Each structure stands twice: as structure tokens, then as C-alpha cells.
Amino acid sequence: VNGDANGSSDPDLLWYRDAVIYQLHVKTFADSNSDGIGDFKGLTGRLDYLRDLGVDCLWLMPMYPSPFRDDGYDIADYYSIHPSYGTLDDFQELLDAAHARRLRVVTELVLNHTSDQHAWFTQARSARDDPRRDWYVWSDTDDRYSGVRIIFLDTERSNWAWDPQSKAYYWHRFFYHQPDLNYDNPAVREEMWKVMSFWLGLGVDGFRVDAVPYLIEREGTSCENLPETHAVIRWLRSQLDAHFPGRMLLAEANQPPEFVRPYFGEGDEFHMAFHFPLMTRMFMAVRLEDRKPLVDVVERTPEIPATCQWGIFLRNHDELTLEMVTDIEREFMYEEYARDPVSRLNLGIRRRLAPLLDADRRRIELMNGIVMSMPGSPIIYYGDEIGMGDNIYLGDRNGVRTPMQWTGGWNAGFSAADPERLAQPLISNPLFGYQAVNVESQRRADHSLLNWMRRLVSVRKSSHVFSRGSTTFLKPANHRVLAYLRTLGKEQVLVVCNLSSSAQAVELDLRSLAGALPIEMFGKSLFPRIGEPYILTLGPYDFFWFKLRRV
Amino acid sequence: VAEGSLLSDELLRHLMAVGQVDILVGVPTLNNASTIGGVVSAVHQAFGTFFPRDRTVLINSDGGSVDGTQEVIRGRSHDESDTVTVSHALRTTHLISTPYHGVPGKGSALRQIMTAADLSQAKAVAVLDADVASATPEWVASLIQPVRNQQFDYVAPIYSRHPLDSPLITQLVRPLFRAASGWQVREPLAADFGCSNRFLAYCLEQNVWDDELARYGIDLWLTATALYGGFRCCQTMVGPRVAAAAPGRPGFQEVFQQVVGSVFLLLDEQASSWLTRGGSEQIPIAGAAPDGKGEGQAPAVSRLGSAFRDDVRNLASVLQAILGADTLRQLNAIAEADVEELHYPDALWVRTVYEFLGAFHRGVMRREHVTQALIPLYLGRTGSFLIEHASGNQAEIEGALEALCVEFERGKPSLVEHWNQPT
Numbered sequence: 001v002n003g004d005a006n007g008s009s010d011p012d013l014l015w016y017r018d019a020v021i022y023q024l025h026v027k028t029f030a031d032s033n034s035d036g037i038g039d040f041k042g043l044t045g046r047l048d049y050l051r052d053l054g055v056d057c058l059w060l061m062p063m064y065p066s067p068f069r070d071d072g073y074d075i076a077d078y079y080s081i082h083p084s085y086g087t088l089d090d091f092q093e094l095l096d097a098a099h100a101r102r103l104r105v106v107t108e109l110v111l112n113h114t115s116d117q118h119a120w121f122t123q124a125r126s127a128r129d130d131p132r133r134d135w136y137v138w139s140d141t142d143d144r145y146s147g148v149r150i151i152f153l154d155t156e157r158s159n160w161a162w163d164p165q166s167k168a169y170y171w172h173r174f175f176y177h178q179p180d181l182n183y184d185n186p187a188v189r190e191e192m193w194k195v196m197s198f199w200l201g202l203g204v205d206g207f208r209v210d211a212v213p214y215l216i217e218r219e220g221t222s223c224e225n226l227p228e229t230h231a232v233i234r235w236l237r238s239q240l241d242a243h244f245p246g247r248m249l250l251a252e253a254n255q256p257p258e259f260v261r262p263y264f265g266e267g268d269e270f271h272m273a274f275h276f277p278l279m280t281r282m283f284m285a286v287r288l289e290d291r292k293p294l295v296d297v298v299e300r301t302p303e304i305p306a307t308c309q310w311g312i313f314l315r316n317h318d319e320l321t322l323e324m325v326t327d328i329e330r331e332f333m334y335e336e337y338a339r340d341p342v343s344r345l346n347l348g349i350r351r352r353l354a355p356l357l358d359a360d361r362r363r364i365e366l367m368n369g370i371v372m373s374m375p376g377s378p379i380i381y382y383g384d385e386i387g388m389g390d391n392i393y394l395g396d397r398n399g400v401r402t403p404m405q406w407t408g409g410w411n412a413g414f415s416a417a418d419p420e421r422l423a424q425p426l427i428s429n430p431l432f433g434y435q436a437v438n439v440e441s442q443r444r445a446d447h448s449l450l451n452w453m454r455r456l457v458s459v460r461k462s463s464h465v466f467s468r469g470s471t472t473f474l475k476p477a478n479h480r481v482l483a484y485l486r487t488l489g490k491e492q493v494l495v496v497c498n499l500s501s502s503a504q505a506v507e508l509d510l511r512s513l514a515g516a517l518p519i520e521m522f523g524k525s526l527f528p529r530i531g532e533p534y535i536l537t538l539g540p541y542d543f544f545w546f547k548l549r550r551v
Numbered sequence: 552v553a554e555g556s557l558l559s560d561e562l563l564r565h566l567m568a569v570g571q572v573d574i575l576v577g578v579p580t581l582n583n584a585s586t587i588g589g590v591v592s593a594v595h596q597a598f599g600t601f602f603p604r605d606r607t608v609l610i611n612s613d614g615g616s617v618d619g620t621q622e623v624i625r626g627r628s629h630d631e632s633d634t635v636t637v638s639h640a641l642r643t644t645h646l647i648s649t650p651y652h653g654v655p656g657k658g659s660a661l662r663q664i665m666t667a668a669d670l671s672q673a674k675a676v677a678v679l680d681a682d683v684a685s686a687t688p689e690w691v692a693s694l695i696q697p698v699r700n701q702q703f704d705y706v707a708p709i710y711s712r713h714p715l716d717s718p719l720i721t722q723l724v725r726p727l728f729r730a731a732s733g734w735q736v737r738e739p740l741a742a743d744f745g746c747s748n749r750f751l752a753y754c755l756e757q758n759v760w761d762d763e764l765a766r767y768g769i770d771l772w773l774t775a776t777a778l779y780g781g782f783r784c785c786q787t788m789v790g791p792r793v794a795a796a797a798p799g800r801p802g803f804q805e806v807f808q809q810v811v812g813s814v815f816l817l818l819d820e821q822a823s824s825w826l827t828r829g830g831s832e833q834i835p836i837a838g839a840a841p842d843g844k845g846e847g848q849a850p851a852v853s854r855l856g857s858a859f860r861d862d863v864r865n866l867a868s869v870l871q872a873i874l875g876a877d878t879l880r881q882l883n884a885i886a887e888a889d890v891e892e893l894h895y896p897d898a899l900w901v902r903t904v905y906e907f908l909g910a911f912h913r914g915v916m917r918r919e920h921v922t923q924a925l926i927p928l929y930l931g932r933t934g935s936f937l938i939e940h941a942s943g944n945q946a947e948i949e950g951a952l953e954a955l956c957v958e959f960e961r962g963k964p965s966l967v968e969h970w971n972q973p974t
Contacts, residue, residue: 290606290642328603332641477568479643505567 015056015104016206016248016272016377017309018467020457022055023316024382026063026085027072027423028403031414036421038403038414040081040090044097046406049439053385053450054457057104059208059250061317063091064108067117067177071317071401073108073210074115074178078195084423088202095203106250107199109207111192112214113178121179125166135188136179137171137217145171148223154346173214173223183215183232193239200240206248209270212263213253225259233269248272250311256324257301267305275301275310275376277324282314282370283356284329286363286541287336289500291482293329295473298374309467310376314367315384318397319348320356343392352400354387359431361387362541365452366497369543372460373486373495375471385453386442389432391425402427405434412438459521459545465491474508481506481538485513494518494546498538508534518546557666562649566670569645573605574598574695575673577664579657581614583681584623586795590679590686591627591646597691599639602699608645610667611681612660615650620681624648657742658765661773665751673748675699677706680742685793693787694745697837705777705784706745706837709737710792714948715940718933719807721952724814727904728771730959731818731966733828734778737786740771740810750782764820768813775817778834779824785837804926811922815911822912826967831960859893859931860886869924873910878902882928885935895935897955901962903928909969 012018030042040063050058062072065082072082081091098105114121123132142160150156151173160169161176170179181188196207216228233249240247251263251273263270278301281293304310320337322330323346330347337356338349349356357363364387371378383404391399402424406413412426412434419426427433442448460466469488476483480500486493492513498504510516510530518527527546538544558566576594580587591609598607611624625648647667653659661678668676675698677691697703714721720738728739754776759765764772777784801809818825863870863886870879881899888894904925911921940948 284641288642292643293641326639328639329641332604477565477645478570479568479645480570500570507564507568 013246014307015246016250017307018461018464019056019104019377020054020372020460021057021059021106021311021377021379022050022053022382023059023061023313023379024404025061025071025317025401027061028401028414029382030404030406031417034416035084036415036417037084037423039084040086040094044090044094047094047097047101047103051101051103052454053380054454054461055103055380056461057106057205058098059106059379060108062108062110067115069115069177070175071396071398073110074113074117074175075110076115076117077119079198092202099203104205105203106206106208106248107204108210109196109199110210111181111183112211113172113174113180116177116179124179125163125170128166128168133166134185135182137182138166139169139171142169145217145219145221145223148173148217152346171217174211180214180217183229189232189235193236196236196240197243200244200247204247206250206271208250208252210252212251212270213255225253225255225262230262230265230269233263234265237265237269250274254321254323257297261302261304264304264308267307271307272309272311272377275312276321278310278312278374278376279314280320280322280325280329280333282367283320283337284325284333285482286357286367286499287332290479291473291499292479294370294482295475298471299473311379312371312374312376313379313381314371315351315353315356315381315400316379317381317401319345319350321348323347340392345397350390350392350397350399352388352390353381353384354432354437355389359387359389360541361449364449365456366499366541366543368453368456369495369545370482370497372456373466373484373493373545375467375469375486377467378460380453385450386439387432387437387449389427389429389437391427394424398424405438407440408435408438413440455522462521463491463493463547464488465493469493474510476506476508478504478506480504483508492516492548493521494548495543496536496538496546497543498541501540503537503539505535505537508536510534513548516548516550518544518548521545521547557652557663558670559649559652562647562663562667565645565647565649566667569608569647569671571606572608572645572671573674574602574607574699575664575668575671575676576607576609576691576695577661577668577676577678578609578611578681579614579651579660579664579678580611580616580620580624580681582616582618582620583795584616584618584620586684587611587620587681588623588627589684590681591624593686593688594679594691595627595644596688597695598644600688601692601696603640604642605699606642607640608647608671608673610664611646611648612651612663613648614655614657614660621648621650654761654765656766656769658760658762658769661769662755662760662765665755669748669752669755675745675747676751677745678743680794682794683743683792684795685791687790690743690789693789693838694743697785697787698745698747701785701837702747702783703745703785703837704747704750704782705773707736707738707774707784707786707834708741708743708789708792709786709836710741711788711790712792714945714952715937718936719810719929722900722933722936722955723904723929724771724810726901726952726956726959727814727818727908728774729831729956730963731825731828732775732778733825733831734784735831735833735956736774736778739774740768740813741774742770743789744770744773745787746773746777747782750777750780753780753782764813764816767809768817771813771817775821775824779821785835787837788839804923807926807929808919808922811925812919815908815918815922818908819912822970826970829960829963831956857890859927859934860890862927863931866924866927869916869920870928872915873921873924874903874906878906886931890934891938893931893935893938895932897958898962900932900955901958902965903932904959905962905966905969908966909972912970913972 027038029038030046031038032041063085064075065077066072066074124136213224216226217223248271251270253260254276260273263273277297281297285294338344403414442450465486465488469486472485474483482497484495511532513530516530594609651660651663675695677694694706697706729735907925
């Protein structure tokens, strides 16, 4: 098996199944040249921090040249680096340094659309008979594909936009300045594989593929999840496997798990896909103090091929999406997590983890304890490991993309530039401001959130049972207690979580495990031998991970 | 009786697991296997449809069913992965099925349910009759919503009945209770009701639970307690009530004696609350007004009339001890008429009932004999009403029933007079 086309020493082709991934934006992580914008050199200088946190893989948000009308997801050139972030050499240096620390690097690949500033689109709109014309989706009327939902409801009124230059409408599922590429055109598919090959050749370990369900349009359909879209993905995957085995494709498809499942194919499409509904339902469960929504969604999640894995997370760079919930659930989430209407965006909530949980350390730990013990590869959004706050007044989703807070000093240690030059303003309120929440101070405190997160990641990585094991819910009568058994071969871990703000007693039916000795995995404390029934008491928002040993 | 002995360890464990709830629905059962499944489904659908965000629990308190009632309920018990309707509920919906302990009868079951509701701090409670084959989610919700949303303490149902249906209610219980208590309640002894935590806590403190009244008259006692106790009461339209014809149910005579015995007993025990009241007040209606449509059917006239004529003769000596001479003379006169021409006027019926109630109070004979002797007269009165209104439309019949209620109110001084006669 050649799992090592990128030169790293890990021979495991399935590395992503056990990975803990760290998502960051180069722009706001660390600025090395004092221009107020984060860059690759700055990130390279912080790799030891990420290695010490215990993560295995970095997921970099878009780093390509872009007019930045969608924070880089509007790519204007797929073959280079945005000059603000550095050069291709800087990027290569980052890759090498990361691999030297056994950190893999995954970058963004926006397949669905380009920026309207991309040369391809400029050429396509220049004349109706231009060879690039057919790289995008055009129409003389705006009534084709009627009924297809509009994703950015707050800003867009139609999926068609008028191009005054070529006097035709072009199709866009996202912002009007992001025209969709036409994947019915083989030349587009070939070009995108060329793009992928370019970055994979540099050593990139995989791609987080943006907006996957929308690649192909067909009349009379929702233009989402179409078979033809899957065919495009299968072709790209076959190219990847043939030329770069061991690299990974991660799908962004904000859909219910049963609709995402086809994106794994028979193990011949994506290696990974995000589990969006699990994220929403973790928040719902903790606020309801009831495991039902969480258990429901996990039990509804179909099996995936053995070579695949879910990407699970609490927060990311987007709003906490409420697209895939019922009206009742959305109303509940808004009332509980977004009382301030400014925090609502599209069908979601633009907040980071700590503000969503009222900076309640116990709930932050509980939520991380759940996500780190659920089936899937957990993803940490930069700054959430120290409990960073947000700024909902910055517009769009910029409020959760503020500079990383390294220290309590000048510009939070992010940049030596004048504060006015920063790519994004710093968080400076008394609760979440960089003076109060930063890496430096948390490094010094043994019981800081940062150090607790390190321990959590370390314990998570101590066993493959979390990443590869099966999951069985125990469903005790007390619905405020979430309990599940993770099993991999002879190895078993019992996870028990109190979702409630009050102390709870729970009676677990562990008949099949009678005689086993539970060892609490963080403190290595021995708990009473499992008998029948097994009664546990948990403080508010407490959770236990027990390794079960038979002696 | 201490709470500890009312609740088994198993039930307590369940309640600890359920914790604090917003809505508790209680269903007392005794051999209701044929209908309980529908009731449980209606409750679960109501939870999912009308109260998706509330913490809910359904408690079944069983009196020792031997027909598999509890098995049916446990079969309907579900976990997080169950039915589509329940999946609308954001939270876990709990279902507890438990036997009750103590004096046999509905009172003990209700006491257990209310104690559980009190311990779990339920904000709104509904109790449903397991015998009903027509329970719907809307039915359940209409009993809960006035408590949950409008802060009522007690919610009595209004069933959608044909006015000739359930004559025991329309001819006797409703008008008598209205005249005596001074409150216009359509269904004073309905087995379905909603209530607040405040009301049930008050009820639990009363010394009724081990009394005779608790066995068959607890529904009426609850209505009266809510009204006399100054609690915020309302009525709500729930829809048609179709009771199952289950084997082993008591016959008409037994039911009559249980019902009328309970009404008389309650009025006897709570005389100080109602003797001095005059007229009657309406109870507000929460939600939609009654639609005026009704279901159900009237009993056969010929059977009622012939029973009346024969028994007035057979029970002459008993009736003589209960009724005044004038009342008895008029009764004998109408008993001579052909069944088809039977005419038992409102005023005479009112006097009959009041004199029976007075006799019950004064203890002129064993109380069950008093209520038993009223049966043929009730049958005669019912037969008479059916004959007179057989061709009437619904509004006309409702008008006649209202006139009867007014007649009961008008005759109340004579009841007081009978009441105060020396024994």
C-alpha cells in the first residue's frame, strides 16, 4: 500500500478515520509580517501549539486569490495563493513543517462556483460564442429550474442573476457574484481535476469540498443531490485514488444523514462528510436537558462504508445551521440560543461555542465531551479550545472569524500591526475579550479550558474505540442522562453524560457487562464493579468516560 | 396516608427518572384492554402535536386488570426511535404503567396520579377515561390547554352529545347539580378533566380519599370541590364521547345506584355549601363554543315505560315512605296511562327527585333502597321525555332540557324544606 505520496511517514491510508481535525482561517490565525492579515509564515510559527493541542490535521479555509465578497469562498484563481497570505513557497514551507510534526493539511476546494472575478467567468460573459461560455450555466430567461430553494434567503431573491454584458441570466446557488460552474461540461471536470492535482502534488492531504450537492442542475428537480452530481464526484475520486492514494475528500453537504449517505457511495465517493444534524441536536439536547434529539439523529444515521468517516463538530466558520430542522425545532433554537435577532443569519445562528453556552465552562466541557466520544472524526474550530467569543455585529459570518487570541497584549498577539489595520477587529469585551481569554494565560493555568481540551484530545486519541467503534445507546429511564457504549473488538468504553443543570441519579442496565470494572479515563479512578442495576450519580453537566476492564 | 405508602418503590424510581414535568396525563384503568391503546395513542399524538416542547409523562394507574390492559400499554410504550407522531415532540415522552394500592376504586387511582403529579410538579394535568373509544389528540389537548395557557385550575369537558343521549345526566345529574350547587356544569361527573397543580395539591389535602365517595363519586367530588373551593373553572368542548361496550361492565341498575348514590351522598355531605344558594351561574367555556352537533342514541321508549308502570305498582309501600302523598298520587295517575301516552311533567319529576333526596338525607330507609326505588321513576320520566320529543329537533330538545334545569332551580326551596324536615 502506498499511502505516502505526500512524503509523510504515516502509512495508514485511513488516517482520517482517527483524526482530530483543527479548522482555521489563515487570515485570522497569525500575522508574521505585521500587515494586519494572517499568513502562512504566521501559521507555520504556531504549528507547535497545534501539535501540543494534540490535533492530527489542519483544515485551512480558502487561501486563494479572491475579491473576498464571501471571505475567500469566491475564488478568482485556483492555482495560486492570495498575496496577503504569502506565496506558494510559504505554503510549501507550511506543508513541510506540518508534515514534520505529523500534522496533515487539508485545504478548501470550492467546486460548485467561482467568483465572478475569475478569468473563466470574465471570458465566459465576454461573448456568447466564447469557448468558456459553456463553463457556466446560462439562460435567456430566469424561469428555468423554478422552485429550487434559495439558500442565502437574507440576501438573494433568485438563483438567477442578470449579466448585462452578455445579456443573459447565469445560475448561482449562493451569492449572485458566485456563478455556478457547469459540470455537464467535461472540460470543467477536467480542469477541476487539474486544480486538485496541482495542490495534491504540493503535498496537500485532502480537500474539504464546499457546497457539494449543487454541482448539476436538471429541470423538474430540486437541483440537489442529483445522480449526475454523484457521477462527477465518483470520477474525481477515481482520479484521486489512482494518482494520490491516502489523500482524503471531505464533503460539505448540509443535508440530513440519510441524504448525505449517498455521498460516501460504496466507498468510492467521499471519504468523509460532515454530520450537520448531529451538531444541531447536541445543542438542542443540552438546552432541552433531554437526550432524545441526539439519540434520534444518531440512530437515524445510516451505516457508512468501513473506509469512510463522519466529520463531527460543535461549531465552524458558518452560522449554526438550522436548515435541516423542523419549524418547531428552529423556533426552539432561536428562542434558546439567539434571543438577540442580530445573532440570526439566514436559517441559523452566527455564534461561537462559548457565547452559545453562556461561557458556562461545565456545558462547554460537556459538549466537547460528547462530540469527542461520538462516532466520527471531531473537528475543533480555531479559538473554541480557549473559549473565544464572537462579534455578531460584524455582518455576515465575520463575527466568528475574528483574530486568534494568543496573548493579552498588543492585538492579542495576532499581529504587530496597528489595530486599525487588522483584517478583522479583535474581540475586546470584558467576558470574551483577548485580555481575558487567550492562549498565553490558559497555558499557565493547569485547569484552563485549553489544558482541559488537551487532556480531552489526548484521552480521545488513546483508543480507536471512539473513532472506529460501534455505538449502542443505553436509554436509562432518566432522559436527562445520555449513556452509550462504544465497542471495538474486546475494547469497550461507557460514556455517561448528564445533560441537565441539576444533579442526576441514573440506573443503567448493564447486565451484559456484569463483573466489568469501570475505570474513569481522565483520572484513572476505579469505580465499583458493574452489578445489576448500576447506579451512578452525576453533578450538573457531568460526564464520565469509563474504560471497561474484565479482570 | 403518607405519600410513601401510596407510591411503590418502582413508581418512585420512575418518577425520579422522569423528574419535573410540564404536563402529566393520568389514565386510571381496570380491564380496558380494548380501548386503552387508542387512548394512549391519542395522548402521545397530543404531546407531539400540541405540546412538542413540553416535558410530558403519561401515567397509567391500574386497579388490577386481568384482560391484558397493562400489556397493551407497555406495548405502546416507546423509546426515542419510535413513531412519527412522537418524533414531533422535542423531548422524551415518558409512559409509566403501575398498579395502585389502597382502597379499590377510582379514587385510589386518581390519588396515585395526583400524588405523582404533585411530586413531579406538573403544571397541567389531565385525567382521561380509559373506557372511551373516541379520544383524540384534540380532546386531550383541549383539557390541558386552558390550564397550561390560561391558568384555569379545573377544566370540565363538554361532550358532543345528542340531547336524547345519556338521560341519566340530562334528566337528573345535570339539573340537580345545577340547582343544588348553583353552577351550570354540562358534565358534572365526567371522568375526563384537566386541572392545575394548585388544585390537585388542595384535593390531596382533603379527607375524601378513604371515604365511600372516593369509590364511585370522586369525579363529582372533584367538580364540586373546584367550584366550591373558589378555583378558576372552565368547560371545554372535547368532541363526541363513545364509550366501549366492554364485557364485565356493571349493568344499568348498578350504574344508576353508583351515580345517583354518589350525587346524593355528595349533596348530603356538602349541604352547608349549597343549601342557601339560589339560582345558578354559568361556567366559562375555554376554546371553541359547543358546535351544537351531537352523537349518541336514545334508549327504547317501550322498555322504559313498561318498567315504570309495573314498578310503581310493585314498589307502592316503599314509595309511600319516600314521597309525599300528593306526589305519589300524581305518580300513580300517570302510571295508569298507556305507555305511548306516558306524560311525566317536569314539575312532578323535580318534586320526585327532591323528595327522594330529602328521604336519602333523612335516612327514612337504607340509602341504597332509596336510590334503587328511584330507578323505575327515572325510567318513566325518561320514557315520557323521549315520547314528547321524539320528533323534536336538536335545538328544541336542548330548550326542553334547559327548561327542566330551570324547573329544578325554581323548585329548590321545596328541596330545602324537605331537607330541613325532622327525621
